């Protein structure tokens with residue numbers, strides 16, 4: 531019965547063009563990748579600075595393994611917390627303390643686990659969680675698992691958030707937002723969110739998965755980008771995107787971090803990440819903060835501008851395409867197509883030309899807003915960007 535039920539549901543997904551497929555890569559992450567025996571030009575990773583295959587990080591990973599072994603062997607609270615994890619947390623605390631004075635940092639295996647930890651540990655029955663409707667799934671899941679009631683506000687509608695906060699009577703209020711929205715690329719108005727937090731005695735939880743390493747002074751992220759500084763800030767950053775490796779961290783007031791250590795189940799009941807990763811992450815932080823990191827960010831900004839200029843020109847030449855380029859200044863440049871099947875067809879037409887740009891469909895994005903999620907990396911070249919734009923022009927012609 532179970533298998534029939536699941537097969538029925540899978541067929542339903544096929545009928546709605548919602549079945550997802552994995553692809554197996556046969557070369558390291560980068561713009562030019564071998565995928566299922568074909569050479570592809572990829573615009574889909576979150577490796578914004580092009581560090582995932584950087585020789586210094588590969589070397590640091592090997593060095594970390596030689597120093598600390600291959601695995602951690604246990605959870606952090608048993609025996610898996612190594613010197614490498616401690617050094618990484620100390621370094622990240624130094625990075626984040628200009629934005630969160632006196633911050634302490636806790637490292638996690640993944641951003642998903644960090645968000646579950648944060649929202650379940652802080653969102654007890656004395657709290658209310660206020661969340662932007664376009665927040666990442668990990669924040670949504672964390673809020674659903676938490677005991678605190680959840681109030682969602684339409685994307686970016688801080689006027690409605692203010693009303694919700696005004697009506698709230700719980701002693702603890704947590705405003706939760708992506709800093710860079712993962713499927714739209716737009717930035718949350720963090721200064722206005724922090725002002726609301728201050729006015730309503732609330733805390734602001736910022737998910738900086740797509741800002742850390744890319745935005746702000748020395749790549750310190752979205753809080754630095756906006757020049758924010760407050761003890762009311764709680765920041766989650768991921769380390770598998772711009773930082774090129776994997777893992778995540780939470781930076782916050784020391785008492786918040788201590789409470790996570792004591793009570794967050796997705797921190798406590800899981801094996802600590804291999805210490806070699808923490809060791810290599812320290813090398814990644816040095817790279818992100820170096821002149822090379824600065825150059826990579828500058829190159830990424832140029833590529834973003836180039837892509838937007840060329841795509842806008844293409845859409846002006848062909849006004850009937852029905853595509854819309856999202857209003858984003860970040861490395862996430864979604865091309866909104868609307869219909870699920872149309873987004874899949876466009877992605878397939880690019881694929882036929884050796885271009886890898888995934889179609890993103892509901893439930894990851896709202897119904898009727900299926901899109902190509904184009905992401906850029908400092909490892910792309912201007913020629914790569916032109917190849918993509920030419921490919922889109924050809925795809926549009928073939929689908930008409």
Ligand SMILES: Cc1ncc(COP(=O)(O)O)c(C=O)c1O
Pocket residue numbers: 639640641642643645666668708712737739740768769770777778
């Ligand atoms: C906004 C956002 N938060 C959290 C995550 C989860 O991070 P991780 O991939 O490290 O689990 C992601 C992406 O994966 C994300 O886009």
